[in-house]
Amino acid sequence: MDDNTETAPELQISEWINADQPVTLKNLRGRIVVLHAFQMLCPGCVQHGIPQAKKIHDAFDRKDLVVLGLHTVFEHHSVMGPAALKVFMHEYRIPFPVAVDHPGDSALPRTMQAFRLQGTPSLLIFDRQGELRAHHFGQVHDLIIGAEIATLLAG
Amino acid sequence: MDDNTETAPELQISEWINADQPVTLKNLRGRIVVLHAFQMLCPGCVQHGIPQAKKIHDAFDRKDLVVLGLHTVFEHHSVMGPAALKVFMHEYRIPFPVAVDHPGDSALPRTMQAFRLQGTPSLLIFDRQGELRAHHFGQVHDLIIGAEIATLLAG
Amino acid sequence: MDDNTETAPELQISEWINADQPVTLKNLRGRIVVLHAFQMLCPGCVQHGIPQAKKIHDAFDRKDLVVLGLHTVFEHHSVMGPAALKVFMHEYRIPFPVAVDHPGDSALPRTMQAFRLQGTPSLLIFDRQGELRAHHFGQVHDLIIGAEIATLLAG
Amino acid sequence: MDDNTETAPELQISEWINADQPVTLKNLRGRIVVLHAFQMLCPGCVQHGIPQAKKIHDAFDRKDLVVLGLHTVFEHHSVMGPAALKVFMHEYRIPFPVAVDHPGDSALPRTMQAFRLQGTPSLLIFDRQGELRAHHFGQVHDLIIGAEIATLLAG
Numbered sequence: 128m129d130d131n132t133e134t135a136p137e138l139q140i141s142e143w144i145n146a147d148q149p150v151t152l153k154n155l156r157g158r159i160v161v162l163h164a165f166q167m168l169c170p171g172c173v174q175h176g177i178p179q180a181k182k183i184h185d186a187f188d189r190k191d192l193v194v195l196g197l198h199t200v201f202e203h204h205s206v207m208g209p210a211a212l213k214v215f216m217h218e219y220r221i222p223f224p225v226a227v228d229h230p231g232d233s234a235l236p237r238t239m240q241a242f243r244l245q246g247t248p249s250l251l252i253f254d255r256q257g258e259l260r261a262h263h264f265g266q267v268h269d270l271i272i273g274a275e276i277a278t279l280l281a282g
Numbered sequence: 283m284d285d286n287t288e289t290a291p292e293l294q295i296s297e298w299i300n301a302d303q304p305v306t307l308k309n310l311r312g313r314i315v316v317l318h319a320f321q322m323l324c325p326g327c328v329q330h331g332i333p334q335a336k337k338i339h340d341a342f343d344r345k346d347l348v349v350l351g352l353h354t355v356f357e358h359h360s361v362m363g364p365a366a367l368k369v370f371m372h373e374y375r376i377p378f379p380v381a382v383d384h385p386g387d388s389a390l391p392r393t394m395q396a397f398r399l400q401g402t403p404s405l406l407i408f409d410r411q412g413e414l415r416a417h418h419f420g421q422v423h424d425l426i427i428g429a430e431i432a433t434l435l436a437g
Numbered sequence: 438m439d440d441n442t443e444t445a446p447e448l449q450i451s452e453w454i455n456a457d458q459p460v461t462l463k464n465l466r467g468r469i470v471v472l473h474a475f476q477m478l479c480p481g482c483v484q485h486g487i488p489q490a491k492k493i494h495d496a497f498d499r500k501d502l503v504v505l506g507l508h509t510v511f512e513h514h515s516v517m518g519p520a521a522l523k524v525f526m527h528e529y530r531i532p533f534p535v536a537v538d539h540p541g542d543s544a545l546p547r548t549m550q551a552f553r554l555q556g557t558p559s560l561l562i563f564d565r566q567g568e569l570r571a572h573h574f575g576q577v578h579d580l581i582i583g584a585e586i587a588t589l590l591a592g
Numbered sequence: 593m594d595d596n597t598e599t600a601p602e603l604q605i606s607e608w609i610n611a612d613q614p615v616t617l618k619n620l621r622g623r624i625v626v627l628h629a630f631q632m633l634c635p636g637c638v639q640h641g642i643p644q645a646k647k648i649h650d651a652f653d654r655k656d657l658v659v660l661g662l663h664t665v666f667e668h669h670s671v672m673g674p675a676a677l678k679v680f681m682h683e684y685r686i687p688f689p690v691a692v693d694h695p696g697d698s699a700l701p702r703t704m705q706a707f708r709l710q711g712t713p714s715l716l717i718f719d720r721q722g723e724l725r726a727h728h729f730g731q732v733h734d735l736i737i738g739a740e741i742a743t744l745l746a747g
Contacts, residue, residue, distance in 0.1 A: 168366075168369055168370055168373045169373065170373055170374055173328060174329075182733065182735055183735065186733065186735050186736060186739070187739075203369040205365065206361075206363075206365050206366035206369050207369075208361075210360065210361050211323075211361035211366065214323055214358040214361050214362075215323055218323045218324065218325055219325055268647065268651070268734065269733065269734035269735040269738060270647055270648065270651050270734040270735070270737065270738040271651060271738060272735065272738065273734065273735040273736060273737065273738025273739040273742070274651070274652075274738040274739065274741055274742035274745075275742070276739055276742075277738070277739035277740070277741075277742035277743045277746070278742045278745070278746050280739075280743070281742070281743050281746035281747065282746065337578065337580055338580065341578070341580050341581060341584070342584075423492065423496065423579065424578065424579035424580040424583065425492055425493065425496050425579040425580070425582065425583040426496060426583060427580065427583065428579065428580040428581060428582065428583025428584040428586075428587070429496070429497075429583040429584065429586055429587035429590075430587070431584060431587075432583070432584035432585070432586075432587035432588045432591070433587045433590070433591050435584075435588070436587070436588050436591035436592065437591065478676075478679055478680055478683045479683065480683055480684055483638060484639075513679040515675065516671075516673075516675050516676035516679050517679075518671075520670065520671050521633075521671035521676065524633055524668040524671050524672075525633055528633045528634065528635055529635055
């Protein structure tokens with residue numbers, strides 16, 4: 128886990144799916160936030176990242192930890208819009224809220240830029256104070272992720 | 283394997299991807315044809331059907347056997363059009379030709395209707411005379427599919 | 438599949454388990470025989486070879502095809518004797534007959550020598566005439582094995 | 593994780609393998625101890641428990657956490673003695689110390705009785721003070737085990 132404790136920027140989102148109202152990191156203070164950044168047509172996300180995020184969502188008490196998806200499209204924008212994402216989420220039975228990263232004016236969407244994401248899948252973990260404490264690109268073993276989460280829960 | 287030897291109807295296709303020119307079952311007479319019917323946002327297709335079709339494509343000599351994909355969209359049509367399919371094929375590195383089932387005038391596309399497909403994934407196997415000899419809906423073990431193919435190759 | 442059609446030597450066995458009486462290749466003429474050579478403490482056998490042999494046993498009609506195990510111990514003999522093998526077969530629920538390769542006088546047991554097995558897991562396939570038609574050392578994909586079996590069934 | 597904080601009994605061991613000298617829970621005070629109880633011919637141990645124990649061994653710093661195996665034979669004793677276990681450990685490349693549970697005078701070995709193990713695989717986790725904090729029988733997800741370990745590391 129990185130010892131990166133600078134205050135994290137806020138999510139910049141154009142639309143939320145599976146959420147009653149927009150979610151902010153600020154409003155989730157007091158809880159651990161696990162943010163899974165993915166693209167719906169990224170094989171590594173479908174095979175590894177999303178199943179892992181679903182398991183995290185099932186394994187921890189929602190009073191302590193919230194899993195969020197971030198659909199951060201940086202290629203093939205025209206075929207991975209919100210309508211396609213909603214079908215994907217239905218077919219893959221994604222139970223947690225998913226945010227559509229704000230496309231902004233450049234090829235890279237805004238939250239992706241703000242957090243300097245290197246690609247998908249990425250997994251970011253924020254502590255109860257909203258600070259970014261882990262930032263993984265690619266596959267990370269469940270044992271490691273479980274340990275990182277519990278360290279923040281105990282902190 | 284069904285002993286279903288009636289002459290199969292022809293594919294009804296609006297567009298081919300990964301093919302130099304349109305493919306017909308008639309022109310493939312003399313070779314075994316394995317047709318994998320899928321939808322790009324169907325989890326069972328992504329997890330089982332497409333990897334199996336790729337393995338079949340790799341395992342047999344193309345002079346004897348041809349693998350074709352059939353993108354047969356019967357739900358969520360607007361987000362699984364040809365442009366999205368091309369991105370999907372690129373991301374999942376699908377090496378064989380894929381046909382877009384002709385949407386026709388009803389909810390079910392034409393080839394799906396003509397072959398009475400029950401859903402996706404489906405796997406159809408045609409013998410060298412172009413007759414439909416096996417029709418599977420859902421997952422079938424590689425051992426069984428390998429045996430069905432070899433039976434037709436030997437026939 | 439090798440085009441190795443010399444008449445195969447007979448199995449040289451000190452004991453059969455899961456068999457009412459001793460089995461010979463000669464007595465199985467008229468049926469395909471799939472022989473899975475393994476050692477009970479060989480990880481590749483436990484993880485790949487034995488599950489594949491069980492699937493073959495389940496997938497084909499016993500009138501046409503017989504699966505046999507060959508416990509061919511060439512190392513650590515003292516801890517892989519018949520009593521240990523019987524416990525292993527019980528715990529791993531092996532449903533087909535297993536032969537104990539005759540230890541003979543050298544480090545390598547007799548059937549292993551006669552068939553020039555390179556190690557475990559090995560998979561040998563005999564046609565209806567008792568000729569050895571395929572000899573694999575290591576892992577081979579189910580699709581290939583299914584095709585080889587069906588080719589012999591059709592021959 | 594159970595909130596079972598009674599002081600744990602000591603291991604009762606007839607032989608250690610992969611250890612320079614006998615190990616006691618008492619001497620490991622100050623470190624987390626993960627004890628994986630298994631039998632070498634138990635399929636659930638081979639397929640799930642041992643790979644998980646190896647991953648735990650690799651994932652954490654040995655200054656903080658020690659993984660121990662406990663070979664706790666309660667059936668088929670004659671074929672799972674120390675000589676067979678040593679071959680098994682060599683073939684499966686088990687890198688951590690493994691204790692042979694003292695057979696005692698009854699069918700159940702002594703440590704198994706002292707800790708009231710229900711069978712194999714079992715996973716026991718002790719905190720830095722040597723207290724038993726988690727006791728699992730059967731398969732438990734890596735995410736949960738990772739979290740339990742980190743909770744004790746942070747405690």
